Amino acid sequence: xxxxxxxxxxxxxxxxxxxxxxxxxxxxxxxxxxxxxxxxxxxxxxxxxxxxxxxxxxxxxxxxxxxxxxxxxxxxxxxxxxxxxxxxxxxxxxxxxxxxxxxxxxxxxxxxxxxxxxxxxxxxxxxxxxxxxxxxxxxxxxxxxxx
Amino acid sequence: xxxxxxxxxxxxxxxxxxxxxxxxxxxxxxxxxxxxxxxxxxxxxxxxxxxxxxxxxxxxxxxxxxxxxxxxxxxxxxxxxxxxxxxxxxxxxxxxxxxxxxxxxxxxxxxxxxxxxxxxxxxxxxxxxxxxxxxxxxxxxxxxxxx
DNA sequence: GAAGAATTTAGATAGACACCAAATCCGGAG
DNA sequence: CTCCGGATTTGGTGTCTATCTAAATTCTTC
Numbered sequence: 001x002x003x004x005x006x007x008x009x010x011x012x013x014x015x016x017x018x019x020x021x022x023x024x025x026x027x028x029x030x031x032x033x034x035x036x037x038x039x040x041x042x043x044x045x046x047x048x049x050x051x052x053x054x055x056x057x058x059x060x061x062x063x064x065x066x067x068x069x070x071x072x073x074x075x076x077x078x079x080x081x082x083x084x085x086x087x088x089x090x091x092x093x094x095x096x097x098x099x100x101x102x103x104x105x106x107x108x109x110x111x112x113x114x115x116x117x118x119x120x121x122x123x124x125x126x127x128x129x130x131x132x133x134x135x136x137x138x139x140x141x142x143x144x145x146x147x
Numbered sequence: 148x149x150x151x152x153x154x155x156x157x158x159x160x161x162x163x164x165x166x167x168x169x170x171x172x173x174x175x176x177x178x179x180x181x182x183x184x185x186x187x188x189x190x191x192x193x194x195x196x197x198x199x200x201x202x203x204x205x206x207x208x209x210x211x212x213x214x215x216x217x218x219x220x221x222x223x224x225x226x227x228x229x230x231x232x233x234x235x236x237x238x239x240x241x242x243x244x245x246x247x248x249x250x251x252x253x254x255x256x257x258x259x260x261x262x263x264x265x266x267x268x269x270x271x272x273x274x275x276x277x278x279x280x281x282x283x284x285x286x287x288x289x290x291x292x293x294x
Numbered sequence: 295g296a297a298g299a300a301t302t303t304a305g306a307t308a309g310a311c312a313c314c315a316a317a318t319c320c321g322g323a324g
Numbered sequence: 325c326t327c328c329g330g331a332t333t334t335g336g337t338g339t340c341t342a343t344c345t346a347a348a349t350t351c352t353t354c
Contacts, residue, residue, distance in 0.1 A: 010310060029332060042312055044333055061319055061332055087238065088260075092267030105255035113235075113248055120239030157341060176301060189343055191302055208301055208350055295354100302349070308342090317334070324326090 004076050004111045011107035013050050014077055016043070017066075020056060021074030026063040075133060080114045081106050082127035087117055095128035102129075151223050151258045158254035160197050161224055163190070164213075167203065168221030173210040222280060227261045228253050229274035234264055242275035249276075 009017060019035060020027045029047065033040040051058035055070030066074060085102035089095060109117075118124075123134050156164060166182060167174045176194065180187040198205035202217035213221060232249035236242060256264075265271075270281050 012311070039313055040332065041314080041334080087234070088264075090267075091234065091264045093260075093263060101257075101260055104257070105252065105260075108252035108255045110248075110251070113240075113252075116240060117235075117238045120237075159342070186344055187301065188303080188345085193342080300351075304347080307344080312339080313337080319332075
């Protein structure tokens, strides 16, 4: 446990990281730039900073790849997204909407809060936009979902 | 209906506005500065901008007062805070915590989303930190809570 | 009317995010 | 093996939000 707070990366950088995670393996600058509709230079700058923070390995001109720390963090980001989406879906939003709205607000949720909600939901396995991974002691797991 | 989105003011400005609303009548710069632990000049700048946006009336050297538009907006902010806090309290947080956490995340919630959650909660009258006002057609009120 | 407190103005800093233009690198065509 | 063009990075800027300090201004009270 290295103490993720959920605020380590700015929201844009977190989005980039999540995207890199979803694409897997090596991801190119242009690909990210296209996906988020921003100039490649904007991405390069962000990537440099994310790399400096230790979440990715950036080989100039050759793309980036997650470090193990980045992978772990990205997993948290995905899990947070899905839990937030699930909470929203429990409050009247359709799956599509819940996922869309979750993207807008998830960056505000700390790991702690995410874990609390996860626990209160009973560590659900599924959200409205995918499975929820409950790694090791992801949220003070009361030991119910692991075995 | 003038279409509040919930993103009209930056989060700090919204906090200032909410505070002004809670204090009622004329509020002085120093008071706000002390409450938020920032320099008075920081507050002056923010106030100037909030006034430019039409939410308050700023009489230099004499403090600020909400305009009717500001009052309406502040009410939305308070209602949003309480609904968010209520949602959090439904997910395992103690009242105190729910209120505290809500302050950190509420600025992300659009009016639309707030209304959706409000509806799904059945337009509750009470939250964990105060009453929830359901003005006129605040959230597409299905006419259940008013009479 | 002047001292002293409150407030505002002006000028700086800092972080996040974005863009453009120019330089640089890389890989494939020849 | 060289060279071109596309991909990428660099460097320079701009915007926005939020802060601060120091200096100027205004108000209030004696």
